[in-house]
Every structure is written in structure tokens, then in C-alpha cells.
Amino acid sequence: MRILLHRADGKTEPWIKDFGKFLPEAEIEIWHAGEKCQTCDYAVVWSPPEAMLEELAQVKAIFVTGAGVDALLKFSGALPPHIPIIRLGDAGMATQMAEYVTHSVLRYFRRFDEYDTQARAGQWAPLPQYRKEDFAVGVLGTGVLGTAVLEALAPFGFPLRGWSRSEKSIPGVQCFHGEQGLDTFLRGTRVLVCMLPLTPETGNLINRTNMCKLPQGSFLINVARGAHLAEPELVALIKSGHIAAATLDVFRNEPLPAQHPFWQEPRISITPHISALTLRRESVQQIAEKIRKVEQGQPVADVVDRNRGY
Numbered sequence: 001m002r003i004l005l006h007r008a009d010g011k012t013e014p015w016i017k018d019f020g021k022f023l024p025e026a027e028i029e030i031w032h033a034g035e036k037c038q039t040c041d042y043a044v045v046w047s048p049p050e051a052m053l054e055e056l057a058q059v060k061a062i063f064v065t066g067a068g069v070d071a072l073l074k075f076s077g078a079l080p081p082h083i084p085i086i087r088l089g090d091a092g093m094a095t096q097m098a099e100y101v102t103h104s105v106l107r108y109f110r111r112f113d114e115y116d117t118q119a120r121a122g123q124w125a126p127l128p129q130y131r132k133e134d135f136a137v138g139v140l141g142t143g144v145l146g147t148a149v150l151e152a153l154a155p156f157g158f159p160l161r162g163w164s165r166s167e168k169s170i171p172g173v174q175c176f177h178g179e180q181g182l183d184t185f186l187r188g189t190r191v192l193v194c195m196l197p198l199t200p201e202t203g204n205l206i207n208r209t210n211m212c213k214l215p216q217g218s219f220l221i222n223v224a225r226g227a228h229l230a231e232p233e234l235v236a237l238i239k240s241g242h243i244a245a246a247t248l249d250v251f252r253n254e255p256l257p258a259q260h261p262f263w264q265e266p267r268i269s270i271t272p273h274i275s276a277l278t279l280r281r282e283s284v285q286q287i288a289e290k291i292r293k294v295e296q297g298q299p300v301a302d303v304v305d306r307n308r309g310y
């Protein structure tokens, strides 16, 4: 069995080592621009270059080393529809997301961000405490990661809300779905967490119109994709105070350009796309298990529905 591997960072050795551990029967072929490679059975990629499409179109299945597949699906038209695209399901990302979002929600609820600012200015000034019933957390996208985030938040007692495409029932969570459910979901959400895949339907969803439906003084946490957010519209709403603060892990252009207005906005917290990193060992182990299933003709989880875009 031969696996075609592409890593944009060029750090392929540790991946080869882990494949040696979890799928010793596989030979790993590294993709290099301009070099002819042998025909492979499977491909393992994240955001492959366009020049790789010819090879990708020949494999039995393409494994994506992430939960989101937007970077590959932009080439979907060039990939024969019979080739399954298989993403990671959790693989250690759910815990990381739960940590990141829980931290951010508690930081705003307990006003630690404001106390940090006060401390730098040498101010000792207790602020009024928010009430949990006024601090509903609403998660856009209640899939693998969104559900893990909601479960992690449950013990703290915030009212929890979720929004998905299809109708869902999650214990302890008020669930909304579809376009018709979005308006009510937003109007009752104080902390909006974006955990959606990026698709033609979800791009730009966090725009001025939708952010204005959140109550005055709401908070935004975007850990999905930069293109979900209308960035200049957030800056305007932060300046007006309608959005009290935002924590952003993802951006339309990454790394975030030095002149981007977000850097100048103290009420916007920035992290460099680290909310849930791909854990190599967990990912290779999961991919190896899935390859074994494909080889045995068994059904495999996390196959992307190309029509839905996730």
C-alpha cells in the first residue's frame, strides 16, 4: 500500500515515523512540486497545492488532516466524485476546543479581561458581577466540536443554545436549526461561539445584520474560519459597544497582516489559529484505522458530503 503525503511545512519525517508505527505495511511517498510520483492508494493532505490535483485524482480516498475541508473542497470540481474525502473526527481537537472556549467564556463572564486592563493602569476597582441567566452561550454548529464545547460548559450553569442545519436534541441545550431558527437563536444569545464549517451557506454569516440581533454588550468567539466573519463590520460594532469584546482565533488572511485594524482594538483578543491544533499521533492513528476499514470494505466515519460542503 502506498500513501501520498503532502505537508506544507515540509516536516514530513515525524509523520512517516508515526505511519510506520500505526500502519507499518504502508510506504509513504512525499509529494514534491515538479517531481513525478508513483501511483498511490491514498493521499493525506491538509491544504494541497493545485499542482497536486492530478495525483489526488488517482487515489482511492483522500484523508484531510483537519476537521474542516474547505481548503480541499475549493478544488472539488477537479476531484472525481467517487473518491471519498475523509476528514478527522475529533482526534484530540474536541478537548482543545472545549478548553479554549470555556476559558474565553469564563474570562468574559468574570470580567478578567477588564481586570487585566485595570491592573495595568494600577486600578483597584471591583466591577458588578454579571448574572448567569443574562449570559446565554450560543454555539453555531453543534457537530463533533460544537457539542464538545457545549458539554464542557454545562457544569458552569450558563443557559446553553445551539444552532445546526438539521433538527437536533442535546440534553441541557436549547436547540435551533435552519435559517428559520437563526433569528431567535441570535436574539437570545449573549456569547456567540462560531464552530461552523466554512461552506457557501455559512461564509459571512457573522455579519452586521446578524451581530445586531445579539443583545447589546454581547461577546463573540470565532474558532471556525475567518471567512465566517465580516471583519470591518465587527470593528464598527466593537467601537459602538454593541459587541463588548471578541476573541478571534481565525482570520480571512493568516497570518493576520500587521496593518489589520484588529491589532489596534484592545477589546479584540487574537490568537494565531491555535484553538485546536492537529495532533499528529492521534491523527495518524485515526487515519490508519480508517484506511484499514476502507481496505476491508467497511463503512468509515467522517466522510465529507461534497454537496453540503462538510
Ligand code: NDP
Binding pocket: 066, 067, 068, 069, 089, 090, 093, 140, 141, 142, 143, 144, 145, 146, 163, 164, 165, 166, 167, 178, 195, 196, 197, 198, 199, 201, 202, 223, 224, 225, 249, 250, 273, 274, 275, 276, 277, 310
Ligand atoms: P461537524 O461537521 O461535526 O459539525 C458541523 C456543524 O455545523 C453541524 O452541527 C452542522 O449541522 C452545522 N452546520 C453546517 N452547515 C450549517 C448551516 N448551513 N446552517 C446551520 N448549521 C450548519 O464539524 P466539526 O465540529 O468537527 O468542526 C467544525 C469546524 O470547526 C470545522 O469545519 C473547522 O472549520 C473548524 N475548526 C477550526 C479549528 C481551529 O483551530 N480554529 C480546528 C478544527 C476545526 P448538522 O449537525 O445539522 O449537520
